[in-house]
Amino acid sequence: LPGFLSSGGYATDAYYYNMRRRYAKIKKELIKLRERRRLERIKRSSRGYPQVAISGYTNAGKTTLFNVLTNESKPVGQGMFTTISPKVKGALINGRKVMFVDTVGFIRKVPADVIEAFYATLEEIVESNLSVMLLDSTEHPNIVIDKLKSSLEVMTKIGYLGKPLIVALNKIDAIANDELTSKLEIVKEFLSNNYRWEWRVIPISALKLINIDLLKEVISKYLEHPTNSY
């Protein structure tokens, strides 16, 4: 019996030893990844290109908009987490090169295997000069406001402060006019009470290409007149 106990003790030590080693290895890889992204960001900003992050909840249409703005053909999905790592691509906006970042969608509970991609997304948003936050206008008004509220909470928590915010109310091709009017109102009212810096709300359809030119115009306007915090 003592032999059984002692071998059990040994096995446990070995288990923890292995776990620690595995954990240390993963941690080292994550640090390397993060460092690489940091260097890539420095390279981008030293070229002088402003960066615009497309943020928002999963399934809001971020990749669809990213593809439209950058002529990219990234996969678009029905359901959550089509995009699991951020992607950056340059595009000309009113003759000026802008780097767009397609990000991983916000959700309430992040599954373990996407946590790192999620952090990467957050870093890209904080480093950006401007964020276009997408909302899905086809959802119930309470859901729209709830998601706007928690998106703003995430953004301020990670340090997106003092910068302008464009809220794009997406998928307007799929809702009625009066519905759009009332949702625009509540979103504007929420922002005027809760976002302390410059903001604009623009109804768009990334899929049916409605108001994309207006969105580009506002993006370039905000980039031309940077607020002092970046």
Ligand SMILES: Nc1nc2c(ncn2[C@@H]2O[C@H](COP(=O)(O)OP(=O)(O)OP(=O)(O)O)[C@@H](O)[C@H]2O)c(=O)[nH]1
């Ligand atoms: N009707 C309509 N559907 C849209 C519009 N934009 C996107 N969609 C659809 O919404 C779904 C999700 O689009 P994505 O672009 O993959 O959304 P996403 O925000 O990148 O999602 P994640 O990468 O999972 O976070 C797809 O089925 C799109 O075709 C739009 O303007 N109108």
Ligand SMILES: [Mg+2]
């Ligand atoms: Mg996506």
